Amino acid sequence: MDSRMMLFVSVLVTLPLTGCMHIEQEVIDEIQLTTAGGYEYSEDGMIEVTTVYPNYQPDKSVINETLTDTAKLSKEARDRLNLQSDKPVVSGKVEVTLYEWKTAEKGIFDFLDTLERDPSIGSSIYLGVVDGSPKELLSKQYGNQDNGIYLSNLIEQNIETGQIPKTNLHQFLYKFYADGIDPTLPVLKQEDGKVKLTGIGLFAEDKLVGQLEEEQFFTFKLLLERKGQKGSYSIKLNEDNDISIYNISSGRNFDIQKPMTNSEIIINVNLKATVSEYQDGILNKQKTTRLEKEIKELLEQDSQEMIQQFQEKGIDPLGIGDQVRSRTRNWDPKKWKELYPDLQITVKVNVDLLESGVIE
């Protein structure tokens, strides 16, 4: 046989073999693509799982349909859900998973195992805590859109415009596994057929222990991100004068003189902002300087209170422990846990109001 014949024969022999590889076909019209899931512990320790999938109508509208069942494991619940469904339920397109508040307080890591283990689920999906029932939240219709995509857009949009810090499955797991930092998740609430981002849930390892309110988002983001941008901050200066500023660029660095001792840790924050709303007449130079000082004091006070709150709860969502770790050889996380609550942590803010918009 010459080589050309050889090639011909080998192609002829191998091509039909591809049919014997047992590769499972999943045609998009014949599967039920769930786009969001909600988890809640029911009273007897079982998990109540709700999944939502879009049902595309001939007139281009989308109807969200949900399936709910209880089981011990979340993949077991998926099998149960299959018993209710005319098409196989597939989780490859999940965008958001939600956990009920009390469930999150008991710890959500057990739910994350399957998300981490399953190669078909990306690590950029969003997780969220629901203030209320996830089942109820998922079964509502929010405009002519698929609920999973709606919720994912809601969170994504707020990350991109700088309202809340970056969050996703990867970030949660990263912070969960790391010793020097604790995870956070957005908190969602359903009211009158609308979903609202009401807070940032604070976790100790995988257990929810509290939340930050809307007013604290800006300060939290300022302290968390090494280099930040975007996000607005509104301050009440006195009785009827308010000011709103917009973050152009912010930088945060740690000044740790003697790591792993009781000595003070200083967090330096540098904020460059513009004024986006001001209610007290013309902004001149003196006023700007005075405003910078007032904002600085307010931000420092806010951050001090926030950090104090973290220390009391024994959580470290700002990653101060990680900063200390990277400055210490053979860092001992246990010793750090003991030191952390009593540490003196000072925040020093420097505010620059660069512009005041198109008017003075």
Added chain:
Amino acid sequence: MEEKQKQISPFLVFFLVHSVQVGVGVLGFQRIIMKSAGNDAWIAVIAAGISINVAIMIMYLLLNKQQKDLIDIHKDLFGKWIGGFFSLIWIIYWLVIGIVVLRSYIEIVQVWVFPLINIMMFSIIILGLVYYNVTGGFRVVAGISFLGVVIPFYIFLSFLFPIEYANFRNLLPVWNHSVKELSIATKDMMLGLLGFSTLLMYYPYIKHPKKSQKWAHFGNLLTIGIYLFILIITIAFFSDKQVSKQIWATLSMWKIVELPFIERIEYIGITSWILIILPNICLSVWAASKGIQKMFHFHLNKVIPVILILLLFATVTIQGRETIDKLNQYLAIVGLGLVFIYVPILTVLSFFFTKKRKGNTGNG
């Protein structure tokens, strides 16, 4: 030395050395070396690279002196029987490399893409491709090594995506681990880099072989560069305990990538990876069958099918994560012994022996 028209240009050694070092190992080496060296694992990668360069130097010392391949060196030094025994060890070693690479790749396809895939059929198709390449002669194998490096190179750009979530402070503090931990990590790191020992077989196929040494070193350098690049991103992207859970940390990093036209980039990555592992299998199968052909004087085209059937049989029999892991470990220890203990001894022996023989002829 082989006939002129069967030989390859010296610069192709760059691709031959590099392609056989980058295979399935790149997808999951992080966990193994970070287990002992943590955030200092990158030091171990550099140390391993330097050690491999020394090993390449020793190999060239031996080959430049002898100007023939390993099988003939064995025959000259130890005679037909003892020499044949040592040759057989090397042949089995190369064969097992082929088996491990193919089986590990199929495991990845099983876990990440098609859990129900029929291993037998999949192996037959890949081995058909290997058969086509290896029967084409060494020049075709060298060609596939070249293509296996150049075509899938775009893959490495996709590792820039995880940088968005990278925290490079994880690299600090530097030198947080003892020399002992670092040397264990260096040893573990070298395991994936040992495939270059096929050089012992294809040396006679290189035109002006002495000139090819620098290309072999450069090939190794590029390998180290790629490993270092991926490792540093891994250290920054995962936290320490997180990476210890990832069997294939490199693939897990792809889970974060989101592109408008494809939801999961792993599917592109894993399918492209076959081009990266193909030269691995081809070169080790070629080295093993060439060895058998030289030892037993069979026709090469008859040896290859037998070896491929052996490969197929082994691939289908090996099942499960643990067995594959075990096999990897044993192979690694044997490889380390062969490259870093056996080859230097052989080099010293060959110098001693040839000098003595020269002395003899002088007297006679």
